Amino acid sequence: MPTDSLLAGTPLSGLPHGEWHPLFWAAVTLGLYLFARAVHQRHARWWTSPLLLTWALCFGLAEALHTTYGDYIKGTHWLLTLLGPATVAFATPIYEQRAMIRRHWPILVVAIMAGTAIAIGSSWALASALGLSPALRLSLLPRSVSTPFAIAFAENVGGIPELAATCVVITGLLGASLGDVLLKWLPLRSSLARGALFGMGAHGVGTARARLVGAEEGSIAGLVMVLAGLTSVLIAPVIALFMR
Amino acid sequence: MLRRTNILLSRNRLPQVAALITLWWGCDALVRAMSLPVPGGVLGMAVLLLLLATGGIPSAWVRRGSAGLLDHMLLFFAPATMALLDHPELFSLTGLKILAVIVVGTLLVMVGTALAVEACFRWRGRNAD
Incomplete structure (x- = not known):
């Protein structure tokens, strides 16, 4: 619980004891995010990834203040809502890559079909082998696709959307680093393969990393990420049928 | 009038973001x-x-507005990761298992996708000659 002395004289002090103003957490999240971005610009390491750093700092603070997720999300839900408009925004890069889509569409279809099948199949098989609960298993299925799609997918098949989103984020963070290592090991000649590796395996975070490898890799990764997300949303009702 | 609208919308990021939000809101409704x-x-x-x-x-x-929203997408999904606050059980063996699923699964996806694309690419290269 926050102490009253900390709040004395601030606009926050008028609230019932032990409760933060809902916008407090929005301000904290925004502030930590800007801080994390600044740190990442100076020291680009995997552990300074803005998302990881924001999460770690925010989580530490929330734990220290004994805040529940319910309290936290009250003031920050609007940020999650912005994922909707962000999904709409994906139309622009897709439109701008239309020439590349026309040239390479058969390969893109192969990449997305192979990637989606392996992603869902491996999540299911590994989670079952390790004896995870059905709700966890379902929340792990969409972890390779971008968050807005993953949340839609989890809602559809009966997973826990927030948990699915968390798995997506962890996948992105680990995947971007794993991708770097894999590029050194795999004999990949085409920029298509390098881009697809990042876009399919580590969605948004991977796409950002692929942009550093090369411009073509970056746009392929972004395209594969969006198309894989769309595919998973479209096949979610089918998978939901099998899960029942 | 039309020209002015064009200039206003092409140069400024905020009206573009507002337009994208409005479009999303309408579609969501x-x-x-x-x-x-x-x-x-x-x-x-x-x-x-x-x-x-x-x-x-x-x-x-929409170009600038889209780039703005996509650049900050990491911020938008930051709140979802805080769901872990209500799942302390994940900081245990279950959490390690989830991590194992994610690491092994992601490696399989990446290697599988990259090799499939590379195989297609080389096959097409051979047949085109």
Whole structure:
């Protein structure tokens, strides 16, 4: 619980004891995010990834203040809502890559079909082998696709959307680093393969990393990420049928 | 008047973001009202793609706003990761198992996808000669 002395004289002090103003957490999240971005610009390491750093700092603070997720999300839900408009925004890069889509569409279809099948199949098989609960298993299925799609997918098949989103984020963070290592090991000649590796395996975070490898890799990764997300949303009702 | 609208929309990021939010909001309302099986954002993306492809709107009207929203996408999903606050059980063996699923699964996806694309690429290269 926050102490009253900390709040004395601030606009926050008028609230019932032990409760933060809902916008407090929005301000904290925004502030930590800007801080994390600044740190990442100076020291680009995997552990300074803005998302990881924001999460770690925010989580530490929330734990220290004994805040529940319910309290936290009250003031920050609007940020999650912005994922909707962000999904709409994906139309622009897709439109701008239309020439590349026309040239390479058969390969893109192969990449997305192979990637989606392996992603869902491996999540299911590994989670079952390790004896995870059905709700966890379902929340792990969409972890390779971008968050807005993953949340839609989890809602559809009966997973826990927030948990699915968390798995997506962890996948992105680990995947971007794993991708770097894999590029050194795999004999990949085409920029298509390098881009697809990042876009399919580590969605948004991977796409950002692929942009550093090369411009073509970056746009392929972004395209594969969006198309894989769309595919998973479209096949979610089918998978939901099998899960029942 | 039209020229001025064009300049205003092409140069400024905020009206573009506002336009994208409005488009999403409309599509989301439609999805809810008709209980369609796709998320509002995905419908909005399809609508915007159609508008761009048919020349209904120039891409300069949404380019900056889209880049802005996509650049900060990490911020938008930061709140979802805080769900771990309510799942302390994940900081245990279960959490390690989830991590194992993610690491092994992601390696399989990456290697599988990259090799499939590379195989296609080389096959096409051989056949084109």
